[in-house]
Amino acid sequence: MGIRLEDDWSGRNRGGSLRRGLYGLLAVVLALAGTVLYVVRQGEVLSGEQVSRCGKIEPLVPKFKKSVDLILHDAEFKKSSVEKLSKAIQIATEIWDVNPEPADDPEWYAHFYEFHRFLEQTFPLVHEKLRREKVNELGLLYTWEGSEPDLKPMLFMAHQDVVPVNKKTWDEWEYPPFSGHYDEKTDLVWGRGSNDCKNLLIAELEAIEQLVIDGYRPRRSVILSFGFDEESSGPLGARHLAAFLEDRYGKDGIFSIIDEGFGVLPIDEGLFVASPITAEKGYVDVIVTVNGKGGHSSVPPDHTTIGVASDLITVLEDNPFSPDFEIDNPLFSLLTCAAEHSSRLPKDLRKHILRAPKSKTSRKMLEKFLSSDIRFRDLIRTTRAVDVFNGGIKANALPEVSTFVVNHRIDIHSSVEETVAADAHFAKKIAKKYGYGFAINGEFSIPETELGYIDVKFSEALEPAPISPTSDPAWNILAGTIQDVFENGVFANRDDVELYVSTTLMPANTDTRYYWNLTKNIYRFVASILDASTFETIHSVNESIKASSHLSAIAFIYEYIVNVNENA
Structure with missing residues (x-):
């Protein structure tokens, strides 16, 4: 049974917990x-x-479809595929918020080198037929050369890393987090990375391995790009891989990109919706520092720097960004x-x-x-969340400096500049209220006073992603492939199932943030069937994925490669 919500179009929220x-x-x-x-x-x-804007998409059936049924329905293939995913999960490629350059500290990345050896052993034909290159030591780039090199390549992405498992939660896991345990009764493969996103990485390699076995040769080159620090925003992995690819193929040199994202959700009995993500909100962290004077706590000012900072935080939270909805x-x-x-x-x-x-x-x-x-x-709006606060070092010493960080996810119609300016507007008002100076990035518009000054800076800035098209050949091939894989493959023996293909918005960001110059056709989609429990376990205890859903991802990648070659 899928998720069900009451139809409440009045604008009121009828209660119930919002998933985190x-x-x-x-x-x-x-x-x-x-x-x-x-x-x-x-x-x-x-x-x-009235013209309908919500029609059914026709399945795009490829001429070359040799192993799609094998992938989806053969017991031996499933057993082998589950074993591959399970062993991938067993290698704990955890990544942290701050990581050294791989060349400077190879020991830090020991599990990644182990993972590379595992891939070589598990996918021998991929490593025989495709050219593998390493970018910044650990970024993996595989190229399957097409017979027509003038055609733009298609690009598949995934990341090797997983978020760390908190040692204090290990006892809460039904099976150990790096066991890769497969439970035949539930059809679940358990472990960190099972759904984010070693499943996608293994599916991409397995689809190509099977195409090679089947004797397929693409007209259009196929590229796999695997970063290794996506969970810390990709500065060492995806950023270098994207620059390498842009240098090789040029701007707009790629036909399409498929990366991790949403999948296929069972909404009700017999009804499924596939939703590739076609847009991502932007991102910026604004750092606000209230600089004041120290002294003994027995002789306090009317407002300490913590008090001033607290007032500003209250003002920011009481003045959320306005909504901005467009079609x-x-x-x-x-x-x-x-x-x-x-x-x-x-x-x-x-x-x-x-x-x-x-x-x-x-x-x-x-x-x-x-x-x-x-x-x-x-x-439909930019969000603002105060996530970090630091102020004071001792109970009887006045806090000289208080700093807090405001995280923003920027609406698709806004910008980094507009977002920072909004915070700065309120910070400047608070500075005037308390008789402080005011500066943005160290440049003063109100001189520092005897009480101090408020400084606003920003970091980790990213504009909202370009919106991927949904009315050109690249989208039509994607949507038609999804429709065929599920309607005529996954649900082939079920007359009671309907599938629709829609789009959705990503409030956060994937590694595609570095790849915008390569193509406008960026679709964040994993062709796995996801249910409510899946959402609750990603980055959390008991992360898992159904083996059948992993198989549908393999089948989709297999068929998408063929469909692009046959239709574009």
């Missing part, structure tokens, strides 16, 4: 999508003047499905959704609805 973090937001969005799509079969008919937001396609097909949708809201492409008034009404619902508001 990125995957919680995505789960809620797709749960709504499923509720919406479920009534397509019973929905009202569009009037003659280019991937969420709009889900709302359109509701408007076209749901008999439970209030007429006024339905009217505004259908008119939104041409009516500013209707777009504003939609914005009001979305921003009033906790399930959607952070998908």
Whole structure:
């Protein structure tokens, strides 16, 4: 049974716990999508003047389909595939927030070198037929040369690293976190990295290994790019790999990129929604420092630097960013499905959704609805979260310096500059209120006073990602492949199943942040069936994935490579 939500289009939140973090937001969005799509079969008919924006995608069936059924349904293949994934999980390629350069400290990365040896032994044909290069010691780049080198290559991504397992939680795991245990009764493969994202990395290699076994040779080159520090934002891995690829192929030199992202969610009995991520929010950390004067705590000022900083934090939290909804937001396609097909949708809201492409008034009404619902508001605005605070060193000494960090996920219609300026606006008001000076990155607009000054800096800045197209050949091949793999493969023997392909938005960032120059066709998608429990265990205790879902990812990559070669 999938996730079910009540249809509440009034803008009120009817309660229930919101799943934490990125995957919680995505789960809620797709749960709504499923509720919406479920009534397509019973929905009202569009009037003659309205054009449907929520149709069924035709499966794209490749001519070369030799092993798709083998991958999906053969018991021996499944056994072998599970063993490969299990052994990959057993190698604890944990990565931390701060890591040395690989050349400076090879011992730090001992498990990664072990992982490389495992890949060589497990995928001998990949290592025989593809050219393997190492970038910055540990980044892995595999190239399967096509017969027509003038064609832009297709690129698959994944990362070798996993988030660390807290030693204090080991006893909470049903099976040890690096056991790679497979439970036949539940069909689950357990362990850190099983779903983020050694499953994708192994699926990509296994799909190509099988294509080589089948005697397939691509017209268009196929590239695999595996970073090793994605969980710490990829500065040592993906950043170097992307620069290497851009130097080799040039800007816009890649046909398409597939990386980790969302998958296929069971919404209700017999209903599934596949949602490649086509956009990512931006990111910036703003560091605010209140610089004051020290002294003995027995003679305190009216407000210490901690007090001033606390007031500023309260002001920031009391003044969230305004929503900004436009129809280019991937969420709009889900709302359109509701408007076209749901008999439970209030007429006024339905009217505004259908008119939104041409009516500013209707777009504003939609914005009001979305921003009033906790399930959607952070998908249409920049978020602000105070995550770190440091101030004071001793109980009887006045805090000379208090610093806090504000993390932002930037709306797709905003920018780093606009986000920092908003924080600086409030910081400057607080500086004036308490008689402090004010500076941005050390440049003063209000001179330092005898009380001190407030300084605003920013780091880790990333603009929102370009929105990937959903109306060109690259998207059509992707969506058609998804439809075929699931409709005619995974669900081949089930007449009661319907699958729709939609899009969604990523509130966080993947390694694709470094690859924007290479192609506009960036799709973050893992062709695995995910359920509610999957979201709860990613980066947490009892991370796991169904073996059958791993097989569907292999089949998708196998077929996508063939479909791109046959249709682009």
